[in-house]
Amino acid sequence: MSDAEKVQLRSPRESLGGYVLFPQLIDKVRLLAKKQLPREYVANVLKPGNTIDGRFLTYTGVDAEPLRQAILSSQTDEEVLAWIQTHAKLATAEEEQAWADQLADYRPENQCEGLQSDFAGRTIFIL
Secondary structure (H helix, E strand, O other): OOHHHHOOOOOOOOEEOOEEOHHHHHHHHHHHHOOOOOHHHHOOOOOOOOOHHHHHHHHHOOOHHHHHHHHHHOOOHHHHHHHHHHHOOOOOHHHHHHHHHHHHHOOHHHOOOOOEEOOOOOEEOOO
């Protein structure tokens, strides 16, 4: 059994407060702090650039380290959401919808090597 099978992460398509990717990012930061994050994810946690977490950081305009500290010091997702709502750059309703649509349409199969399919035919990211 791989590390990824031992720990359940929320889907990157799940949202919190309208922020797609956010619940999974919270899971990854918390699991990494407990040394329970599957090794496939470790290198890209809160990594800026063209990573899943980097896309979130760019969209919100927040820096990785303050976000990490906010996640680890919060007891609930709602507390982390309150922090991000205070610190993220403001987006119009149109920008929020465009962000959600862009991620809903994003399919890494055409851009990434190292993808695998599980028995249900779902795509698994090897980050």
